[in-house]
Amino acid sequence: MKYCGDRLVRGLLLASLVTLGACATAPQTGEEKTALKAGDPSLQHWLLPDTPPYPEDNKPTAERVALGKQLFFDPRLSRHGNMSCASCHSPMFGWSDGLPTARGHNGMLLGRASPTVINTAYNSIQMWDGRKKDLEDQAIGPMEASVEMNSDFDRMFAFLSTNKGYRDAFEKAYPDEGVSKETIAKAIASYERTIISNDSPFDRWVKGDEKAMSEQQVRGFKIFIDPAKGNCAICHSAPNFTDDGFHNLGLASSAGEDADPGRFAHKPIRILKGAFKTPTLRDVALTAPYFHDGSAETLMDVVEHYAIGGVVKENLSPNIRKLNLTRSDKEDLVAFMEALTTEHEPVALPVLPLE
């Protein structure tokens, strides 16, 4: 994987410098203290690299992104011609669907919430249960799943190969590679790598704009990173607010024999029973409802769940415990999470080739 992370490097260099002048500090995990001062060097590890990593054989180009965008929004890739990637990952709902759990083929109710596409480009592992390693691996999955897009691949390949618009687009994007699951997945992954949130009020505050976040949001950040208070950053860690790890949060749905096993279905290790991947919190205010089962309607509901240390204690992540948070602390945390939203340009829908 390549990393175009000049800013990250600058940030790391800055972070190695000694902070001069007095400012408030917050206890946090790790040996270094974070200074709660806009632009402070100790904050720079929270900035994402401008460009996410990509595989050697799928360097993003304008042609690949454009093709991927058409495929992402094209319902004709599904068996009944009525579901696209965007059906469950819509920019209108923070690249999710606004539902507690997804609806699939023939409106079937599925067991898990549609995860946002935002910043999945930075993930080292994909899906709630981690069964896909990267975006190329993931992109074709919903088409193959009988309960999701349930695609007829023979018909899809015939359509994409004979449709002049798509045929030309594939040839420009992936010359001599043809139409295949691999090139479809590579194109969609290239488009998904453009769905990025890295210019939120929090990011601007980290870069030095002291007015970018309110005093309440700065207090919320302090609680967020303090192991003795919110302890949130232990899993929602820098820079993408995820550790790419798996945790059982003690949700009510994790009780009982029929509970979703989560990561355990792929790695049968006890601690992984009922464990799911830590989602990013970037743009989180846009992606309600929350948790893999969609059981939390609001960010305050999420905070309240962690504050009581989870509902089901069996196999609970050792990182979760009852928190000592006041009502004001909780409101500060929610205010901070609302500072993680990037103001995006409206998404222009692609014109899909008819012939």
Next chain:
Amino acid sequence: MNHTKTILSTVAAVFLFSGLAGAAEYEVTQKNKTFSVKELTIKVGDTVKFTNEDDFFHNVFSLSDLKTFDLGSYPKGEFKSVTFDKAGEVEVECAIHPSMLMTINIK
């Protein structure tokens, strides 16, 4: 002599002591969500001690055919050990953080 070679080839793995019949103990640490070495070569009968040096919990497990174990999860400063009693290759992972991987070659 073999121990010396092993130590030189796996800089961050710590050789702790020699016990009876030449059995040795090595230490592999978990820090910044990585194992201190990607590969470790040991002898049959040697023990590897896995120490968590991060501020959060780690797990250590292997589902390799040669040796299957789950040491559970433990916090900073704690460790658990495994003795490897057959020759071959064992892949070791952290269940919580799947990017943490290492291989132990048992000679």
